[in-house]
Amino acid sequence: MSRSAFKRWRAPLAWCALLLVLATGGEWFESLLRWSDPEARRVLYPQADLLTLLLRHLWVVAIASGLAVVLGVGAAILVTRPGGRDFLPLVAQAASMGQTFPPVAVLALAVPVLGFGTWPIIVALLLYGLLPIVRNTLAGLEGLDPGVEEAARGMGMGAAQRLWRVELPLAAPVILAGIRTSVTVNIATAALGATVGASNLGAPIIAGIINGNTAYILQGAVLIGLLALTVDSLFARLNWRG
Amino acid sequence: MIELKSVTKRFGDETAVDAISLTVERGELCALVGTSGCGKSTTLRMINRLIEHDGGEIHIEGRPIREFDGRLLRRRIGYAIQSTGLFPHWTVARNIGLVPGLLKWPAARVAERVEELMVMLGLPVEAFADKYPAQLSGGQAQRVGVARALAADPDILLMDEPFGALDPITRQGLQAELRDLQARLQKTIVFVTHDMDEALALADRLVVMNAGRIVQQGGPLELLRAPADDFVASLLGGDDRGLKAAAITRVGERMLPLATRPVPSARVPREATLHQALAVMFREHVERLAVMDGDERPVGEISLRRIVGAGREGGGEP
Numbered sequence: 069m070s071r072s073a074f075k076r077w078r079a080p081l082a083w084c085a086l087l088l089v090l091a092t093g094g095e096w097f098e099s100l101l102r103w104s105d106p107e108a109r110r111v112l113y114p115q116a117d118l119l120t121l122l123l124r125h126l127w128v129v130a131i132a133s134g135l136a137v138v139l140g141v142g143a144a145i146l147v148t149r150p151g152g153r154d155f156l157p158l159v160a161q162a163a164s165m166g167q168t169f170p171p172v173a174v175l176a177l178a179v180p181v182l183g184f185g186t187w188p189i190i191v192a193l194l195l196y197g198l199l200p201i202v203r204n205t206l207a208g209l210e211g212l213d214p215g216v217e218e219a220a221r222g223m224g225m226g227a228a229q230r231l232w233r234v235e236l237p238l239a240a241p242v243i244l245a246g247i248r249t250s251v252t253v254n255i256a257t258a259a260l261g262a263t264v265g266a267s268n269l270g271a272p273i274i275a276g277i278i279n280g281n282t283a284y285i286l287q288g289a290v291l292i293g294l295l296a297l298t299v300d301s302l303f304a305r306l307n308w309r310g
Numbered sequence: 311m312i313e314l315k316s317v318t319k320r321f322g323d324e325t326a327v328d329a330i331s332l333t334v335e336r337g338e339l340c341a342l343v344g345t346s347g348c349g350k351s352t353t354l355r356m357i358n359r360l361i362e363h364d365g366g367e368i369h370i371e372g373r374p375i376r377e378f379d380g381r382l383l384r385r386r387i388g389y390a391i392q393s394t395g396l397f398p399h400w401t402v403a404r405n406i407g408l409v410p411g412l413l414k415w416p417a418a419r420v421a422e423r424v425e426e427l428m429v430m431l432g433l434p435v436e437a438f439a440d441k442y443p444a445q446l447s448g449g450q451a452q453r454v455g456v457a458r459a460l461a462a463d464p465d466i467l468l469m470d471e472p473f474g475a476l477d478p479i480t481r482q483g484l485q486a487e488l489r490d491l492q493a494r495l496q497k498t499i500v501f502v503t504h505d506m507d508e509a510l511a512l513a514d515r516l517v518v519m520n521a522g523r524i525v526q527q528g529g530p531l532e533l534l535r536a537p538a539d540d541f542v543a544s545l546l547g548g549d550d551r552g553l554k555a556a557a558i559t560r561v562g563e564r565m566l567p568l569a570t571r572p573v574p575s576a577r578v579p580r581e582a583t584l585h586q587a588l589a590v591m592f593r594e595h596v597e598r599l600a601v602m603d604g605d606e607r608p609v610g611e612i613s614l615r616r617i618v619g620a621g622r623e624g625g626g627e628p
Contacts (some may be wrong), residue, residue, distance in 0.1 A: 206557030213393070213395070213398075215392075215394065216393060216395050216396075216397060216398070217395075218360070218391060218393075218395050219389070219391060219394070219395025219422075219455075220383060220395070221360055221384070221394070222358065222360055222384070222389035222391070222395070223384065223389065223408050223409050223412065224381045224382065224383070224385035224386075224409065224412055225381070225408075225412065226381050226383035229412070234397060237399050238398065238399055239395075253612070255590070261585040290437075
């Protein structure tokens with residue numbers, strides 16, 4: 069890796085390293101946590117090791133965000149095509165509603181249908197994460213220079229060629245910003261899944277709240293924060309050029 | 311050759327283009343002129359089917375354009391617009407090579423053609439090939455736009471106010487280059503502009519449009535001498551029409567054989583316009599100029615009477 073490339077990726081690498089050190093730190097992290105809550109009987113969450121929780125957390129967010137990107141970007145593309153224009157207000161409103169519906173309520177409604185575990189939180193995150201993606205994709209595609217569109221058509225590009233070679237590359241920075249917001253928010257929101265039996269970094273937090281154990285809460289919160297920082301700083305360095 | 315036969319376009323209840331008929335001969339530069347909203351851009355965009363015509367027929371080389379697939383038709387017709395519409399995420403070279411790429415030319419042939427065009431339009435390959443549109447001046451961007459339009463060597467070129475957003479000096483420079491380019495390439499060009507001087511300077515034929523109809527068409531001098539109505543006359547500059555005619559007539563067309571001895575000391579090139587000759591007369595306070603050829607040899611003379619046209623009919627020089 070060249071020096072400049074290292075400099076570019078320094079921030080995400082640093083956050084990622086810190087995250088992994090704490091998640092695999094074991095006794096060393098335990099002594100650090102002991103200092104935060106000297107009274108507690110145990111300070112390290114006992115049900116599962118932190119690395120496993122971290123990977124499950126990441127997995128849930130990845131599935132939910134992946135689905136949100138496919139659905140959100142796909143819907144926004146469809147309603148900006150000539151055939152789908154009529155549905156533009158509908159999709160924009162549906163996405164807004166997804167965001168205003170509290171994730172906790174989604175969880176409560178989803179459990180009877182999907183049962184306890186990981187699926188309710190994936191549904192909640194999917195709905196919650198759609199809005200920034202849909203909104204930014206619409207803004208990116210609608211905000212293109214009309215002259216560029218006119219030229220692309222005038223040169224004889226077909227609809228698919230215009231979409232893949234002109235519209236999406238030019239809208240990519242705005243779309244990417246929406247995905248970044250969505251993923252970062254979902255990393256934090258995913259912790260709620262622990263209330264309906266999903267095993268992720270929210271589990272120590274919920275256990276800590278129930279047992280009055282500050283150290284549990286702290287380790288879940290710190291790791292979620294670091295995960296969000298790692299992913300967010302990764303997104304900050306992504307730069308697409310068609 | 312492009313033929314429009316009573317072509318009509320309506321947008322809702324409004325008739326944008328009203329049964330116009332027009333023939334643009336091969337190798338001709340035809341300027342569509344008129345005020346904003348007169349239907350000139352709509353007419354242009356119907357020729358490459360960016361807008362579909364509602365009535366009448368448009369033929370290219372004798373075939374109705376509806377027979378062609380819209381995309382394939384547009385790849386065969388060059389198109390340049392005022393805002394250039396260059397792709398901001400593509401380099402200059404890639405922008406120019408767009409249509410050859412769509413036509414699936416081999417990469418080596420595209421690269422060769424792009425270089426050829428950049429040289430033709432005065433864009434040094436080394437300096438410009440890898441630049442992005444945001445790094446270009448307005449004039450440079452428009453050169454790239456014209457190069458892109460010419461890339462696949464189309465017979466027909468459609469230009470929608472291509473120089474409308476440029477400063478006067480850059481605009482005149484590009485107009486002169488387009489004239490030279492057209493003299494060499496002999497494309498069939500339809501050129502939309504609201505700048506009368508531009509139309510008079512470039513066009514073989516002017517088509518004046520008003521409210522979706524053709525009011526008058528003809529050569530620049532023809533229109534200047536005999537505007538069909540007050541609208542055309544005012545569009546052509548009212549009382550300035552005489553000067554505008556002088557600005558597009560060459561001294562070489564009006565000069566007489568050298569008769570005065572000694573040869574007048576004030577001189578003007580044969581390629582200059584009557585307008586420029588007048589300016590020299592004003593400056594030198596004379597009524598008679600020697601006309602010089604490219605090698606600075608006197609080949610004729612021109613008088614003020616001759617310029618203003620008093621001696622046009624016969625050789626009635628005193």
